[in-house]
Amino acid sequence: MLSLHGGHSGEFCEHASGTLREIIDAAVAAELSAYGVTEHAPRSDDRFLYDPERAKGYEVERLHREFEAYSRESLRLQRQMSGSLEILRGFETEAVPTSSYAESMLALRREHEFDYLVGSVHHVCDIPIDETPQHFREAVAACNGLEPLMERYFRLVEEMIRSVRPEIVGHLDLPKLHAPRGADLCTPRIRRAAEAAIEAARSHSCILDLNTAGWRKGLPEPFPSPWLVRLAAEAGVHFCFGDDSHAPSQVGYGLVRARQYLLDHRVDSITALRLGQGGLERRRVPLEA
Ligand SMILES: [Zn+2]
Ligand SMILES: [Zn+2]
Secondary structure (H helix, E strand, O other), rough: EEOOOOOOOOOOOOOOOOOOHHHHHHHHHHOOOEEEEEEOOOOHHHOOOOHHHHHHHOHHHHHHHHHHHHHHHHHHHHHHHHHHHEEEEEEEEEOOOOOOOOHHHHHHHHHOOOOOEEOOOOOOEEEEEEHHHHHHHHHHHOOOOOOOOOOHHHHHHHHHHHOOOOOEOOOOOOOHHHOOOOOOOOHHHHHHHHHHHHHHHHHHEEEEEOOOHHHHHOOOOOOOOHHHHHHHHHOOOOEHHHHEOOHHHOOOHHHHHHHHHHHOOOOOOOEEEEEEEEEEEEEEEOOOO
16 A cells, blocks of 8 residues: 655644654555655745744745755655655645736746655635634625635635646645535535536546545545546546644555545545656556455
8 A cells, every 4th residue: 555645744844743654664664565755835924824833933934944854864764765765756736816826836846856745735715724613604604605715715725726737636625625525515506616627636646645644633534525426537537645634643544445435436546656666657557455
């Protein structure tokens, strides 16, 4: 098994715990064949800081410093561990502010020579949608309702894919985390926006993150939902696993269940990334035993 989205650590992320070394040791102990570490990109402006960061006196300058330290430490560990674990070095994008984030994400990738990107959208109307239920409600109000928020979110994912061209698209239906249980998140309008995002993923050869944090955070399913898995699979878009770990104990969480989830929804292989002689390579891995 492998995970290509995760490895957030308390060393470089306020809302994670453990060191990156401890995360990697957990991946070795779990006998994963490859582990992608994808720390959050620094946010661009103090107004995007999360409340716990603000309470601790963070400024974005600190996020930038920590990200540079992450870049160095992930490179050091990638080299040091090359005999025992294939580490892929990446980061998870932010998509705020909407007008200018893409160039800064691409610049971070170039400057630090990351192997790959996980493209994620965590904000709608510049409000974080996965941080707290209260912020999610504020984002819904700012969009004038849940359906417009969902539609807008998928449009942002589509734009992010076209401008950042990430190898992996993170947690495709993230807004469901704090949406009211039982809400219809698959209306015709939402579905059209989701289809456009999936079409962008197909045309840019993105892999979708089958992200087990949905289960870890108490949802009955991972990201994305079965209807999106089916849509993506029918469009020819591939999947890979992500544990979205924010602590050593979360490394590898739910990967066996995720494999069965894909099989249950008629996806019989994943696409893994690996570092070959000529750079990043894709490899089809069958899920059937
Ligand atoms: Zn995080
Ligand atoms: Zn994320």
